[in-house]
Amino acid sequence: MSASQPVPVSGKGGRPARLLTQNREMRQIGVWNWSLPAWAGRLPDGRTYNTCPSAGVCAQACYALTGTYMWPVVRAKHQGNLMFVLDDLPGWEAAMVAELGAAKFHGGWIRIHDAGDFFSDAYLLAWLRICRARPDVNFYAYTKEVARFRRLVEPDPPENMLWVYSYGGTQDAALDPAVDRVADVFPDDDAIAAAGWASQEASDLLAVLGPRLVGVPANRIPGHLKRLSGRRFSEWQAEVDADHAARRDRRHLRVAADNTRDTVEPGTTRRAPAPIDQPRAA
Numbered sequence: 641m642s643a644s645q646p647v648p649v650s651g652k653g654g655r656p657a658r659l660l661t662q663n664r665e666m667r668q669i670g671v672w673n674w675s676l677p678a679w680a681g682r683l684p685d686g687r688t689y690n691t692c693p694s695a696g697v698c699a700q701a702c703y704a705l706t707g708t709y710m711w712p713v714v715r716a717k718h719q720g721n722l723m724f725v726l727d728d729l730p731g732w733e734a735a736m737v738a739e740l741g742a743a744k745f746h747g748g749w750i751r752i753h754d755a756g757d758f759f760s761d762a763y764l765l766a767w768l769r770i771c772r773a774r775p776d777v778n779f780y781a782y783t784k785e786v787a788r789f790r791r792l793v794e795p796d797p798p799e800n801m802l803w804v805y806s807y808g809g810t811q812d813a814a815l816d817p818a819v820d821r822v823a824d825v826f827p828d829d830d831a832i833a834a835a836g837w838a839s840q841e842a843s844d845l846l847a848v849l850g851p852r853l854v855g856v857p858a859n860r861i862p863g864h865l866k867r868l869s870g871r872r873f874s875e876w877q878a879e880v881d882a883d884h885a886a887r888r889d890r891r892h893l894r895v896a897a898d899n900t901r902d903t904v905e906p907g908t909t910r911r912a913p914a915p916i917d918q919p920r921a922a
């Protein structure tokens with residue numbers, strides 16, 4: 641996916657003049673984008689942010705941390721969007737609802753987040769209100785905020801909002817591909833077909849309108865492909881999670897060993913430790 645076209649960075653009061661943008665690829669399928677800066681960074685005023693708090697391995701091969709997304713005008717636009725949200729969430733929500741009232745959006749689709757994710761409850765709840773305020777517009781999103789969606793969206797989703805959970809995040813283990821609509825990044829289209837998943841390459845809308853198991857071919861960025869090294873994001877993330885779990889276990893064992901090492905007072909004899917029920921490491 642490519643970055644949104646450069647647009648005026650600021651309008652009245654330093655706020656973005658337009659919130660929704662469209663690149664050539666999205667214009668062909670009638671989709672408009674809302675975007676934040678991807679992942680973590682620092683705003684011009686010095687504040688730090690993380691718009692993808694559940695990003696995992698995806699951040700090491702993030703399409704939105706390369707190429708046109710890094711152009712100063714594009715980056716400034718996305719950071720301006722984020723500052724509007726952070727500094728005046730009600731004002732941003734009202735501006736989004738107003739902009740979506742334009743006739744060109746009726747019956748169209750909005751992709752929530754060309755980059756970034758639903759980074760807080762308040763921000764996600766604002767989007768749910770926006771969807772309900774504009775029932776004649778369709779919305780969709782990829783997200784790694786699994787727990788937040790399970791809690792705030794799944795019980796009562798807006799009828800005009802669709803989403804797909806995407807692999808490569810710290811909450812991958814909470815996904816069930818037998819039930820959830822899920823997207824995974826594969827090395828290429830052949831790997832998608834071999835796995836029996838459906839590629840969304842022909843239209844990004846297939847991520848929410850096509851078959852439930854969504855394959856996304858990796859961007860042909862040499863450094864990203866090298867890191868991916870033939871794996872799917874889900875496989876890469878599972879390896880990282882297993883490695884973290886093994887390190888955690890080793891740390892716990894070390895702490896447990898330290899705690900069970902009894903001290904021997906001078907002039908006393910060491911007693912045999914009491915039997916314990918806990919399983920021991922091999």
Ligand code: SF4
Nearest residue numbers: 678692698699702756
């Ligand atoms: S969640 Fe998406 S935008 Fe955020 S770091 Fe991962 S790939 Fe990039």
